[in-house]
Amino acid sequence: MVRAFAGVMLIGLLCAGCATEPAVTPPPKQQFATPRRVVEMAADAAPSGVLGIVDMTVRGTGIDDGYVYLNSEEDYRDQRNLSIAIPPQAVAAFKERFGAAPEDFFKGKHIHVRGMARRVKISFISNGRVTEKYYYLTHLTAGAPTQITLVP
Template sequence: MKTLMLFAALSAAVITGCATVPAPSPSSDAQGSWITPRDAINLAADAAPRGVEGTFALTVKATGAEGGETFLNSELDYRDQRNLTVTVSPAATRQLAERLGEHPRTALMGRDILVHGAAVRTRIDFTSHGRPTGKYYYQTHVKVIDARQITIR
């Protein structure tokens, strides 16, 4: 009897351990469906090194620029693990500036946007004097190469 009870308990533990957790589902509205920054980060991490295609919804809380690229961030601190970064190429930045009448860093600050593309987990290496230190962290980026990938909600 004890053996049967032990077998039943172990079987239940194994079956429970094998249960799958469904992937997060996108949120939706009357315009269609989109993926939140938190879901984008989780889905990109699960799919790494591949990306996750979709339409991503975020409020632009911070912006930046480096090397001609413009960055639109879902969090105030771009290093925040909850941050989704939209990396806008120089060409797409020019297209957006023409469409919006001002630079996207200004025009999109505080705005709710939808971005179509692929969320990719991106390794960011810490450097010292231009050399990698061996320390790194991950960000999740959606690359925009055409202004039509971004719409304002």
């Protein structure tokens, strides 16, 4: 009796599904995180990272070892800072797409950046040697210009 009832219900559900139009689920609204939120999430996920889209204004820039950094805070050492790290091999592609060096082009601009943010350990160096002292920064690597979108 239970099997017969389950069979009838299954057939009824299948037929009902054929008789109506399929439900269309709208895509989820894109979620943007603030730099501070990304820094918190990356710290919580360490040593792994967090994938997402950050909404930020570039308040500072810098270059170190060929990397270009776009910072959410004027002082990159600020614990709330999120640095967008553009690797040396990608800098030329950014210059080509945006028409200027990324450290100049993005300064003061509002951007969305898609990628993986990770907490990075930065060791202090004294007399050319790494010391036991360190601090953390949060970096999101943008290896392609398509990861950054200008916000009007």
